[in-house]
Amino acid sequence: MKAWPDVYIPSLDSKFELPLLSLFNSASRKVEDLPTKQTYRMYVCGITPYDSTHLGHAATYLAFDLINRYLRAKKSQVLFVENITDIDDPLLERAHRDGINWQTLADSQIDLFRSDMTSLRILPPNFYIGAVESIGLVTQKIEELRSAGAIYSVDNDLYFRVHNDPDFGSRSHLNEADSLRIFEQRGGDPYRKGKENPLDSLVWLSKRENEPGWPSIHGEGRPGWHIECCAIALGYLQPDTHEDFLIDIQGGGNDLVFPHHEMSASQARVSTGKDFARMYVHAGMIGLNGEKMSKSLGNLVFVSTLMNSGISPMAIRIALMMQHYSTNRMWSDELLTRAQDFLSNLTLYLSQTESAPTDAVIQGIIHALSENIDTEKVFSILQDWINECRCGSTGGNPGELSRALDTLLGLAI
Numbered sequence: 296m297k298a299w300p301d302v303y304i305p306s307l308d309s310k311f312e313l314p315l316l317s318l319f320n321s322a323s324r325k326v327e328d329l330p331t332k333q334t335y336r337m338y339v340c341g342i343t344p345y346d347s348t349h350l351g352h353a354a355t356y357l358a359f360d361l362i363n364r365y366l367r368a369k370k371s372q373v374l375f376v377e378n379i380t381d382i383d384d385p386l387l388e389r390a391h392r393d394g395i396n397w398q399t400l401a402d403s404q405i406d407l408f409r410s411d412m413t414s415l416r417i418l419p420p421n422f423y424i425g426a427v428e429s430i431g432l433v434t435q436k437i438e439e440l441r442s443a444g445a446i447y448s449v450d451n452d453l454y455f456r457v458h459n460d461p462d463f464g465s466r467s468h469l470n471e472a473d474s475l476r477i478f479e480q481r482g483g484d485p486y487r488k489g490k491e492n493p494l495d496s497l498v499w500l501s502k503r504e505n506e507p508g509w510p511s512i513h514g515e516g517r518p519g520w521h522i523e524c525c526a527i528a529l530g531y532l533q534p535d536t537h538e539d540f541l542i543d544i545q546g547g548g549n550d551l552v553f554p555h556h557e558m559s560a561s562q563a564r565v566s567t568g569k570d571f572a573r574m575y576v577h578a579g580m581i582g583l584n585g586e587k588m589s590k591s592l593g594n595l596v597f598v599s600t601l602m603n604s605g606i607s608p609m610a611i612r613i614a615l616m617m618q619h620y621s622t623n624r625m626w627s628d629e630l631l632t633r634a635q636d637f638l639s640n641l642t643l644y645l646s647q648t649e650s651a652p653t654d655a656v657i658q659g660i661i662h663a664l665s666e667n668i669d670t671e672k673v674f675s676i677l678q679d680w681i682n683e684c685r686c687g688s689t690g691g692n693p694g695e696l697s698r699a700l701d702t703l704l705g706l707a708i
Contacts, residue, residue: 296379298423299409302416302705304367305698311658313369314665318362318544319621321552321575322466326667329543329574334372337363338528338572339420340547340555343380344404345389348411349595350615350626351581351588355548357612357705358578358620360417361668362544364703368661376531377420378524379405381427382517384482387506397507411598414608416705422531426518427509432526433518434511437498439566446498449489453499453513455522458492460561466575467553478554482520496558498522521558528571529563545572549579549623579623581615588626596626609706610635616670616704641677642708644684645697651683653691657699664703673704 307313315328329335339359342352366373380386381401390397412419426433437453440446445459457463469477475485475493485493497519502508508515518526534541541563545556556575563571580587583594602608614634618624644650656676663672680696700706 296381296405296423296425296428297409298377298419299413299417300419302418304364304418305702307368307657307699307702308695310654311661311699313365313661316362316365316369316665317667318574318576319667320573321549321556321577322572324468327574329366331369332371332543334374335366335544336532336534336542337373337375337544337546338524338532338542339375339377340524340551341377341379341423342404342408343383343385344401344408345386346404346590346595347597347599348408349581349588349597350611351548351595352408353411353415353598353611354581354615354620355546355578356412356417357415357615358668359544359546359576360705361616361620361664361670361703362546362576363418364705365664365668368702374532375418375420376422376424376528378429378527379408379423379425380520380523381405381425382507383426383520407599411602414602415598415612416608416707418705424527424531426523426527429523429527429530430509430511430518432530433498433522434513436522436526436529436562436566437513440498440562443565445562445565447491447495449487451501451514452497452516453519454490454495455498455558455562455565456491457494457496457558457561460564462564462570463561464557466560467557469553474553481550481554483554494554496521496554498562521555522562524555525559525562525566525571528559529567534567534569540570540573541567542571543573544576545574546576547578549577549621552577578620582623582625584627585625601631606631607635607638609708610638612705613638613674617674619671620668637674637678638708640681641700641706644681645693645700645708647684647693649689650691650693650696651680651686651688653680653693653696656680656691657696660699660703670704 390400445456501516560571659676663669
């Protein structure tokens with residue numbers, strides 16, 4: 296599947312020091328340094344394309360864009376893969392509700408997602424891979440799991456035995472009751488008759504009447520959700536067999552910690568014998584005016600709607616960066632107004648031929664980003680610089696600061 300256009304990234308001057316990047320690892324529940332490497336492998340879970348890109352999506356992909364930009368600024372390569380779940384129950388349900396073909400719905404929303412990511416200047420993945428085009432990889436991965444004794448059948452549907460992974464549960468740290476509750480809430484079927492364990496996850500759904508299916512050695516059907524990401528990640532990131540972990544970063548929103556990332560990691564572990572990800576990194580959820588933002592409440596704020604109303608994509612980007620990526624946080628008109636005012640002031644002083652000193656500002660931004668992508672500190676530093684400019688301080692290079700903001704924060708000003 297085609298991604299969106301690449302984004303030019305200016306180089307930082309070599310006088311600036313870029314420390315190791317530290318990130319909060321959900322599996323260890325602590326902030327850890329990401330070791331220096333020539334090539335990093337990062338997998339970020341993509342959307343199910345039955346609705347437009349909302350602010351929760353944007354916040355998640357922005358978080359991993361900042362990680363990507365920082366690692367690339369350190370002169371490392373980032374092999375970045377993102378999936379798109381272009382066949383799944385929610386997509387089929389929405390298409391049926393609206394009376395349109397499920398492929399037509401998926402294609403329209405994928406096109407809109409690409410457009411939104413382009414406007415927000417999110418770096419595109421090296422590989423943007425759909426579930427449908429990955430069915431061969433999925434069936435191969437299922438066979439590997441079957442060879443490991445981890446697959447069984449319930450009425451021609453195939454399930455993964457989660458406890459074949461001795462570390463199952465170690466990434467999400469949930470007790471059994473919470474695991475069952477969340478599993479059921481997020482697409483699982485813990486109480487299906489015939490399952491060996493309530494938490495065993497579906498890897499192949501045999502074809503249902505009036506639903507699409509694809510031929511395979513497992514019979515006609517379609518992939519389960521978690522196996523899709525396991526197969527795509529390992530198929531396209533091409534793990535280095537000499538390393539302890541198959542990939543460096545598994546990313547997504549914090550609603551994916553369980554069951555999705557736990558299940559995918561277990562499937563990878565059982566099929567390869569190695570730990571899946573060095574770090575499990577998760578972005579917080581976005582609410583609206585004090586309430587959870589969700590499809591069921593009908594209060595989603597869409598990126599395209601904001602931009603069509605005249606809001607600058609850079610103002611949206613700033614608003615989403617004003618609070619830390621990992622926190623559950625609220626979107627509001629007040630936040631957007633603050634971001635627009637900040638953008639106006641920043642643009643004003645970056646356009647001057649003289650400005651307050653900038654070297655320490657750039658170095659301060661770098662250090663803040665190195666510390667678990669601390670964008671709150673970044674904007675505090677930039678606000679201090681704006682205040683110094685207002686007071687008439689000179690000696691800086693606004694052009695160099697502008698390029699650094701483009702490189703590190705994706706702000707084209």
